Amino acid sequence: MxxxxxxxxxxxxxxxxxxxxxxxxxxxxxxxxxxxxxxxxxxxxxxxxxxxxxxxxxxxxxxxxxxxxxxxxxxxxxxIGRTFQNIRIFGEMSVLENVLTGAHARLRASLVSIALRLPGFRSEERQAVAAAREALALVGLSERAAQPASSLPYGDQRRLEIARAMAGQPLxxxxxxxxxxxxxxxxxxxxxxxxxxxxxxxxxxxxxxxxxxxxxxxxxxxxxxxxxxxxxxxxxxxxxxxxxxxxxxxxxxxxxxxxxxx
Ligand SMILES: Nc1ncnc2c1ncn2[C@@H]1O[C@H](COP(=O)(O)OP(=O)(O)OP(=O)(O)O)[C@@H](O)[C@H]1O
Ligand SMILES: [Mg+2]
The missing domain is CATH 3.40.50.300 (P-loop containing nucleotide triphosphate hydrolases)
Structure with missing residues (x-):
């Protein structure tokens, strides 16, 4: 198929x-x-x-x-993961936080477990952070994880977008x-x-x-x-x-x- x-x-x-x-x-x-x-x-x-x-x-x-x-x-x-022709990042958020928004794209935690912070939510959050860090390593931006995204040079911002898409583990x-x-x-x-x-x-x-x-x-x-x-x-x-x-x-x-x- x-x-x-x-x-x-x-x-x-x-x-x-x-x-x-x-x-x-x-x-x-x-x-x-x-x-x-x-x-x-x-x-x-x-x-x-x-x-x-x-x-x-x-x-x-x-x-x-x-x-x-x-x-x-x-x-x-x-x-389905994607990047944009014109960069769309959250400049004030850290590099890692930007990538986390992509990791959340595939989280399955229900709204209830998120609101109540049940164990299911916490383990999913841990998985999301792990997926985000893995995606950062893939694009070679691990060292920049804590920096504000806006501080990255242009080429790195484009790679950050790829990391964000990859954190969602797209097919x-x-x-x-x-x-x-x-x-x-x-x-x-x-x-x-x-x-x-x-x-x-x-x-x-x-x-x-x-x-x-x-x-x-x-x-x-x-x-x-x-x-x-x-x-x-x-x-x-x-x-x-x-x-x-x-x-x-x-x-x-x-x-x-x-x-x-x-
Ligand atoms: N929201 C819209 N409203 C009206 N026309 C639109 C809209 N979006 C795209 N178009 C028109 O549709 C056509 C295709 O645009 P599109 O952006 O998909 O082209 P593209 O192949 O990506 O071009 P480029 O290589 O310049 O990025 C163009 O004529 C464009 O002006
Ligand atoms: Mg285009």
């Missing part, structure tokens, strides 16, 4: 179709990428999968279960432009981290504009343009597909024309 399947997934906004009948199949294991020019619908697709955006049409199945109508927190509990990790704004050394280290996450059994679905990063890491690539899936295949096939090259060249030309008329 596939880990993730979207069928005819569609999101319309006034006057445009951000995601247009996308069928996406992600088997368990490995690294999968979604690429496409700016505005192709990549982030909207991630928002649909994680539950931040409600589909206009279509369905989403996670490990065979229909999650189309499930709220974000339920999808997180079922195993599927969605990374939206994880390498954006990183220097080449940080990008290389990030590629190693993504590889380790996949090797440890978490299926990775990533959006990224850095083609070197995408081509070297991905087992399978899906290409979007104007909300539609225009191609999918292995990196070598994607690289030589005329429709893909054209989509990128077209987007670049459109950007140049916009700049010329600005």
């Amino acid at each position: 596939n880990l993730l399947e979207t069928c005819g997934l569609t999101r319309r906004y006034a006057g445009l179709v951000a995601v247009d009948h996308v069928d996406l199949v992600v088997p368990r294991g490995g690294i999968h990428a979604v690429i496409g020019p700016n505005g192709a619908g990549k982030t909207t697709l991630f928002n649909l999968i994680s539950g931040l955006v409600v589909p206009s049409e279509g369905s989403i199945h996670l490990a065979g279960q229909d999650v189309t109508a499930r709220p974000t927190h339920v999808r997180a509990a079922l195993g 599927l990790l969605l990374l939206d432009e994880p390498a954006a704004g990183m220097n080449p050394a940080e990008t290389t280290a990030l590629a190693g981290l993504v590889r380790r996450i996949a090797d440890a059994g978490t299926t990775v679905l990533l959006v990224e504009h850095d083609m070197g990063f995408v081509m070297s890491l991905s087992d399978h690539i899906t290409v979007l343009n104007f909300g539609r899936k225009i191609f999918e295949g292995k990196p070598a096939a994607v690289r030589s597909e005329p429709a893909v090259v054209e989509a990128y060249l077209g987007a670049r030309l459109a950007a140049k024309l916009r700049a010329a008329h600005a």
Whole structure:
């Protein structure tokens, strides 16, 4: 059974179709990428999968279960973790506290046991702290656990977001432009981290504009343009597909024309 399947997934906004009948199949294991020019619908697709955006049409199945109508927190509990294109951390909270918010995504303690601080709650809280520390170690931020998150340099803040998602022990990790704004050394280290996450059994679905990063890491690539899936295949096939090259060249030309008329 596939880990993730979207069928005819569609999101319309006034006057445009951000995601247009996308069928996406992600088997368990490995690294999968979604690429496409700016505005192709990549982030909207991630928002649909994680539950931040409600589909206009279509369905989403996670490990065979229909999650189309499930709220974000339920999808997180079922195993969907994510990071954001624009960093979303709690700057005044410590690094560890930020990661703990992710660990709580999968806690099963009932509200009653939390309110009464019953033993079940305390052991779950201990598990959450252990999961958070493990996630910090995974991304190499253990030494920074007590610092305020806002004191981290940019590249570390991006890794903190990955740690927060991993603390929820997701089956599927969605990374939206994880390498954006990183220097080449940080990008290389990030590629190693993504590889380790996949090797440890978490299926990775990533959006990224850095083609070197995408081509070297991905087992399978899906290409979007104007909300539609225009191609999918292995990196070598994607690289030589005329429709893909054209989509990128077209987007670049459109950007140049916009700049010329600005
Ligand atoms: N809330 C919204 N309301 C209206 N239009 C939206 C909304 N969110 C996204 N869009 C539009 O949907 C299209 C797809 O946007 P999306 O952010 O998914 O693209 P993207 O592929 O992630 O682009 P980028 O590479 O620049 O991040 C764009 O035309 C965008 O302007
Ligand atoms: Mg985006």
